[in-house]
Amino acid sequence: MPGRRASTMGLLALEAVGRGRTVLAAEEFGAAVEPAYWYGGPVAGARVAGQHGFALLEPPDNWLAQLPEEFTGRDPLGDRRGRTAIERPTFVKPPRDKSFPADIYADGSRLPADLAPATTVLLAEVVTFAV
Template structure:
């Protein structure tokens, strides 16, 4: 958040915390949580773009590398085997592998949406900030589930980075060609190197899609991250026709 604030201030934008807003003049953008964003959207006139809840579940398995389905917390509570469970859009409960439904946090609303996924292993995971179906900037953020952020520089001298970047670009190109219309024009896509015990090496798969205005930049380029955030959470009258279906209600 601080990196984006510095970048925005360098562009002549006024940066304010939600609790210190005061009078606001001119177009407003948002970077922060969904609850506060929803409360301020009408007052400040911005629109929040986000993927639909069942986006990952509707993707062909060639892009997910695993079976994914959408349900509710009630379905999760009925699980009798290990499953990765997460909320589709917010952080109403921790995304994790649960041994069974009894391990979920107590007190959850049974009607809360949930995504269910087979348990798989990602060797490395990367965060991609997409703008108009192209990667604006990217960062690795985890290795075998542990935080390990580093920039993904595809134009440098590091041969491994270039190879990974080329593989990711090819994978995203195929995904956008098939399902680009199912995502907002400004969005975050997490992808990973999926290990398969029955196949040598790795293959790329989508981890999830997220709202750019509520996604950690990790080691991605802050200026390019800000470009994506400004589109994903900007004035309602600036929303493009193709993005209207992705405006958070």
């Protein structure tokens, strides 16, 4: 796990320990730990991988959009390119990084102005969580 802590990391760490795994901060990682599972963002992951001489496996950008509804509990609109794909309020997020805020956008014109037109984005219907 990267050095910066987040609440999700704590929950994952507890689950990992409960399954007999050793949880280490990225700075504590050594070559003797195999297999290793990374939890963290792509920038920190690339840094750690470079320091320790290994590669990270990443899913394709449309991985989340391809998951069956039985696993996500919702039917995603999929991955689309460009601003014109978003014509009504839609939840929009980048597929892997945090290049722009995941949020509900009224339409494609509300996305950040510096977002390249060919950028792949993940789209989903707006939902309200009751609990």
